[in-house]
Amino acid sequence: MDKVLLIICDGLSDRPITELGGKTPLEAAKTPNLDRLVKRGLTGLMHVVDIGIRPGSDVAHLSLFGYDPNLYYSGRGPFEAVGIGMEIKPNDVALRGNFATVDSAFRIIDRRAGRIEHTFPLTRALNDMLIEDTKVYVSVGTGHRAAVILRGKNLNGRISDVDPHKEGVKVRSAYALVKTASAKKTAKIINQFVRRSYQILSAHPLNKKREKEGKLPGNIILLRGAGILPKLPTFLEKYSLKAACIAGGGLYKGIGRLLGMDTIEVPQATGKPDTNIKAKIEAALKTFKTHDFVFVHIKGADVLAEDGDFLGKKKFIEKIDAALSPLVKREDILIVITADHTTSSILKIHTADPVPLLMAGKNLHTDQVTLFGERSVASGKLGHIVGKHLMPIILDFLGRAPLMGA
């Protein structure tokens, strides 16, 4: 056993829901394959960052890959930018953004411009701008999303969001979160960029066409998540494992790339509930010909829970389970299945509840747990761990952990 398949089901776990008879979507779903893996594996609960800490998906992934987010996280922008294929350099400030609709007083009508898509002409119109001494690069994300990179002297990532995260209010001015000249300069450039984006976009032919068709124009770019990318040791450097990443969403590809993982493109992987999970698992199994460690990210459950759709989440979990059938008897691979965080379908937010963790391999301890659920795994042999323990345990199960002492 010298290969690892780590499947992160984003927002898999949940809280009990009255309409599901007091069960969570994971507990209510029929998951025969997960349960078979549990029977020949060992289980526990993982606090992905720490007990009581409610993580975003970016911070959660860093933590469970063993990269302390207190050292390595400085805003989501850089991860999104890398995820959509932008080249980022040391000291670049990166932000993520939405194409949105505002009125002439900068009041937000729609944060997603009617879920505008195919925004390449808009990003091209904004790309490669010079503000003071700083170059601004803009690149298209999925749907209404984009990423922005600022490249210049003395920039700082500690800047507030322009995006107020709600509609009916005015666009905010970015301001420095630390009292340094570099932060003040960066905030000023961001504010200038946002104003110029409105001037350019509101006159853009694509938006004129959308307005004629009765659609909302993407007439501004709302920025958030500013950060400077830290220097991250690669997965290979840290764990001596040749790793690959299979994901639909840009953030997860971005994290994979930043950790030096090879990105395996699976065209049917959409990062949405319609994704083809079977195709991702098949691609993962093929990838073991060349790689030691494959990270598969499955987004759907989180999206559905954030929409409050617990029935859809239950069905999506059953879809995940069906895709796992090729794994049930694979003893040559260490199979690790868990979540990056809990997403409550009632609260429609991430919560800090620990996530269930399942590890199945050859000649490992099993435990008495027979079902994969938030409550059932609480008596598993792994007990309660925190995210930073996951990779050391994986290395140890492979017989590849470093020895401390002699």
Place this chain on the structure above:
Amino acid sequence: MDKVLLIICDGLSDRPITELGGKTPLEAAKTPNLDRLVKRGLTGLMHVVDIGIRPGSDVAHLSLFGYDPNLYYSGRGPFEAVGIGMEIKPNDVALRGNFATVDSAFRIIDRRAGRIEHTFPLTRALNDMLIEDTKVYVSVGTGHRAAVILRGKNLNGRISDVDPHKEGVKVRSAYALVKTASAKKTAKIINQFVRRSYQILSAHPLNKKREKEGKLPGNIILLRGAGILPKLPTFLEKYSLKAACIAGGGLYKGIGRLLGMDTIEVPQATGKPDTNIKAKIEAALKTFKTHDFVFVHIKGADVLAEDGDFLGKKKFIEKIDAALSPLVKREDILIVITADHTTSSILKIHTADPVPLLMAGKNLHTDQVTLFGERSVASGKLGHIVGKHLMPIILDFLGRAPLMGA
């Protein structure tokens, strides 16, 4: 209840083994005495250093005695040297070594010189050498083992191993692991010593005699595990417990001495599977007339697992169990039985799997666990602890823990 008997069964725990019906050697062994102690005690799993950390025996013992290895561990040499009775002074660099066989090109033929024994004449020939301003002391260990102390000005323990840990390759040159003049000087002295050991040993009458008899000569001393001994508070200073150590292996006696424990010699304790465990337990019980805390170390299970002999390990565990019969009803002593680390009989290495822990005394909580095994104790009342928690729990069970606050 004011006495503590701590029995460390080195490498006691293991992973499931197909040939044992998916049980570990501990689970497969018939252990009626351990099970009786479990029934009147409480249990849990202990991560001896931390979750996912794979410890050497030296680091593991420091950690479970409450001495943070990050502060107190600097290579195994000093522990071995003290263990075989050498006097070590502050700033001495100590190393452990093997008498080995090399050819004239310093290629290693046998790392243990045909498991040479009775090497006192060889160590005497090397002892008390002067290299530059540094005195070199050599003392005989068990079997092919020896320890070396360097005493001089400006020495440093951060030196690489001369021993390449495999055969068919050349002896390595020691080099400085830190860029200081003291480390460079120390490496140079070690390399000179190793060369001179070859000159002296290859001409030694004992080796000439071995060669005539067709035996491999111990014609070089391969050094490893350099370190300078840190200042350790004694067990008495730290815990107000008068402690004694009963062990066969030099390392464990060394750790006991370094912590200020009195070493109780039990002639039948060999540090090998043929050791007389009954004699050690009897000696321990006698020692309570004068001491509060007795540490008994039993090495055999680890040795057998490192040889892949899981059936031998199972039998050895049954031998341990048989020796415990005098303890089953002793409520006047807090009996603590655990391991320093897991040793996998399949991988033949230490692993980071937590070790089972059993504590039995008077008027303590019991739990529902009835068998002593890696999986059975996972639901015990002690839960998952790390090594640094063991001594505080022991002190508290005695009613002797310090009060924090008022």
